[in-house]
Amino acid sequence: MRMGKKVIPLFKEVFDQYLADTQWDKGLPSEQACRQALFPGSDWFENFPFYAAGFLTDEGIAREISKMTTKAQNFEAHCAKNGLSLSQVYAAAMKCRSLFLKKSGEFSWFFRRMRLVKKRGSFLFLHAGLDDHMAELLANHGVKYANRAFKQNLMHQNLFSFYYGSLANTFRTKYRKADLPLTPRGAYTARQAGIQVLVHGHINQHFGQRVTLKNGLIHIEADITLDAHSRKNEGLDGCGVGVTLIDKKRGVIGLSCDYPQVKVFNPGLKGKRVGAH
Template structure:
């Protein structure tokens, strides 16, 4: 459908013309886009489910922003584009809530960390949003939890199930360690009491027997495809991690020192970012919408149908600092922030989709799989998925041929329906079961 009218109250920025010029000024009915998964069927299913008496829209306007990946500028611009924040100065964290922002639930869909340009700036921008007393829900992303598992694994060097989790973080975590070293350790006596380079290597890397032992350890817990994928990825990461650290100007001693500092920052009671994992939740249900980072499998769907969201979030919190990292990181709980519905992932079948609907959930809103042309709506095993990772961080965009940093958000409320805003699509995509709402 052709564009029809200017979008009402959807946050065209007025403070900075360069950003305003990158946002759509018109809307169109949600398109059936080439390359999406059953988009036409998804829209028909969404319309059908939303017509049912038991379908519920969120109780208040909701903004979903996912996968900012250490790009605070993209994150703040997306808050402003969604109409929930206003710029009050030229620097990062120079923003305040708008009138609409004080009445809106803001859901951060995970993956605040990794890639770039600055993990610490992103965390500080998110902390500022909390200081403004915004209604914020922070969901767990795989990159966020991968950092936690890596830091916790430093205590468990002889555990075959977790001794690979530090190097498993891979090259995407190295910029964080570079930032932490530069901001907290450089020009200090950081080497005092530090193990030598070889000792640090032994502390950070899995031992020589890991590749022989891990498949037997993981058998019966991971799928055969999952075990094969894990060992193949780890061979590559073990072979390249040290050189990638060196390319960033970090010795293994410096990486280890930065990791220990990260433990203090994130896990210490008085650490600057001690709030980050404490505030994190696995799932957020609002009306008939389930907000999460990646997706569901049959086990989690049945858990939600029988025990509910509150139970799942409590189980997540209880296991977050567990003594058995392997059991947590490869469990159905973690599948929520890791799955891409591959053969290596725990499966979602029609049985799981039925259980999800039994739990009162008809639409999944998630990030995790980045798109280049704004949000998509897909149908997977009978469940409607709103795919809302629109590639915000400048690092990924540069690698994938997109300009600058990304801007966009997904807005959901009963009056307007679902609105997808992205600087990479010329119009805002609008879906409402009763027709386009102006």
């Protein structure tokens, strides 16, 4: 429910490919039981602020409750629009659990191989961004420790505290008020750890890659919208194609199907025009 309508195409694809021609409803709970399993109860809205107080800001708590309210109200209608009943959604969710989380699952490799961060030289590659605590963790313990902590928390720890903590903030943040903050102190700590540039996606762009500065820390926003469903929803034409090249001599080169020119960022080219070509 937290993912809302954006997860429905996945459930639709899984249902059509793995369940449609099977006795998928054999042994399945009733429609009402499926609804109760999928939707948050009224007590969730009452209890969430209490349990989230140690993890989220007041703005973050209010945002989560508002988003969950809207998603719960609209979820069933979005399912129906895509030809899915709640029972089918439940069955698809259980199939996803089998495909991704069981050791014998077809996509179990996905979480086994997943890494939170990767450092090459002074570049840190990650999904979304840093906060002060994560910058300190990297400075004190390094990338290997962060990746081990990520995998251990993902598989074995309380998912709520994990999802709203610093480890998961690296793939959730868009530097909103509700996100854990990156302050000048955190940016300084990252630089002390040898991190000068963050290379990430997640911040959705419709005009190719861009370079930004957040509290003195360089960010290369390299998001390219790839999947067909998202491109259709966002009014983007054709297939999503893009690549970000990073080279000592050539600098940073951004290629994107959503921007008509090649973008070049090379601070070493003094006195020469650097930009879109």
